Amino acid sequence: MQELINDISGFVWGPPTLILIVGTGIYLTLRLGFLQFRTLPYALRLAFSPKRQDKASKGDISHYEALTTAMAATIGTGNIVGVATAVVLGGPGAVFWMWITALFGMATKYAEAILAVKYRVENSKGEMSGGPMYYLEKGLNAKWLGILFAIFGAIAAFGIGNMVQSNSVSDALESSFSIPTWATGIALTLFAGLVILGGIKSIGKVTAYFVPVMALFYVLGGLVIIVMNFNIVPAAIGLIFSDAFTGSAISGGILGTLIRYGVARGVFSNEAGLGSAPIAAAAAKTDYPGRQALVSMTQVFIDTIIVCSITGITIVMAGLAGGGLEGGPLTQASFAHFLGDWGGHIVTIGIVLFAFSTLVGWSYYGEKCFAYLFNDKVVPIYRIAFVIAIFWGAVQTLDLVWGISDVMNALMAIPNLIGLLGLSGVVVYETKKFLKVAKQEKEQERLAKASGE
Incomplete structure (x- = not known):
């Protein structure tokens, strides 16, 4: 069974799917006129400026809380383990192809979110529900694709979004600090339960504080290494670029080994095209x-x-x-190479924090998938089951669960990408409408600033 699942995983995460994911990003980039490059500074100001929140708009959480909830799910073990795997299997140049995937993936993520908000609905509790299942049903008139996405997402939530993460944390703490897996399981279950059982408003408040601290902790550790060893940084970046276009980059059949792993790990890390993050975006207060x-x-x-x-x-x-x-041990060894034991501890703690945040973020994704398939009445039962599964995952061997979840994770992308391509005209229309408003707002700010002076 394990071999069969691995074969299926290799197929669904193979070149056709990866080409479709990146190809969709390229297509949307062209249709949107390279929007992600033109508007990135403005987008960052929107994300991190509380005064720009529209409190009168419908929604459950702020722009920023929606962003951190999605980041909680995506900034995970893929940022530590996935990158290391890509470098081992594809070479240093795989990092370059991760960058390329991200640059086009920004357009994909933009399109997912715009459709999620446009086609979101209000549930029986007055909360917003949205995501691929809703824009596939309401926008593309293909409810069967929405059902498929929800099924794949619901299964992936319990696997990659839950048990696999708690297992990664328990393994890391046991190997680094000799903490028993059952103790880690109990602690994770309690802490995650306190957050998850409170719903999206509780999740949004926690991730708003937790995600920046978590990311800064790991990033600052890496920046210390880069600054202290800046003399070898140019050579490392040069190797990344030179290796990106040589050897395995252009060999290995339809998609070179290096490109394949760079693209695959990039998608695994930021989830652009998978359809998970727009579920959180749909909950945002926005006009x-x-x-x-x-x-x-x-x-x-x-x-x-x-x-x-x-x-x-x-x-x-x-x-x-x-x-x-390879994987996490390679990243630990690399940090330890420059910072000694402290470097390894930074990575271990990073794995713990990143995995915990993924648990919290994916709990909301799974909840919405289950609610779409059944109804809002299953949500309390789902949350309890999700929390219990955290402990089970921490104390079990999960190779088969990982494989099945990996397959479901990839299968989520197929109906979602169909929706993005089929509704790309809607994305372009909504973009033009908002950019016109944004231009007027910018002019009003300029006039207000001038009159104030």
Whole structure:
């Protein structure tokens, strides 16, 4: 069974799917006139400026809380383990292809969010529900695709979004600090339960504080390494670029080994195209779909261009890839190479924090998938089951669960990408409408500033 699941996983995460994911990003980039490059500074201001929140708009959480909830789910073990795996299997140049995937993935993430907000609905509790299942049903008139997405997402939530994460935390703490897996399981279950059982408003408040601290802790550790060893940074970046276009980059059949792993790990890290993050975007308080979409777009930039780059550059600088280490141990060894034992502890703590945040973020995704398939009455039962599964995952061997979840995670992308391509005209229309409003707002701010002076 394990071999069969691995074969299926290799197929669904193979070149056709990866080409479709990146191709969709390229197509949307062209249709939107390279929006992600033109509006990134403005999008970052929207995301991190509380005064820009529209409190009168419908929604459950702020722009910023929607962003951090999505980031909680995406800034996970993929940023530490996934990047290391890409460098080992594809070479240093895989980091370059992660960057390329992210740059086009920003357009994909933007489109997902704009559709999620446009087609969201209000449930029986007065909360917002949205995501691929709703824009597939209401926008594309293909409810059967929405049902498929919800099924795949519901299964992936319990696997990659839950048990696999708690298992990663328990393994890391046991190997680094000899903490029993059952003790880690109990602690995770209690802490996560306190957050998850409170629903999206509770999740939004926690991630708003937790995610920045978590990301800064890991990023600052990497930046210390880069600054202290700045003399070898140019050579490391040069190697990333030169290796990106040589050897395995253009070999290995339809998609070279290096490109394949760079693209695959980039998608695994930022989830652009998978359809998970727009579920959180739909809960945001916003007056225009385009406003929240720009905020959501910054998630890919922060996740891959910043956090994954820290991991990738540090690993290439250390030069330990190919020595038998891979995944998390390679990242730990690379940090320890420059910072001693403290470096390894930074990575271990990073894995714990990142995995915990993924648990919290994916609990909301799974909740919405289950509610779509059944009804809002299942939500309390779902939350309790999700919390219980955290402990089970922490104390079990989950190779088969990981494989099945990995397949479901990939299958989520297919109906979602169909929706993005089929509704790309709606994305363009909503974008033009909002950019016109944004231009007027900018002019009003300029006039107000001039009159104030």
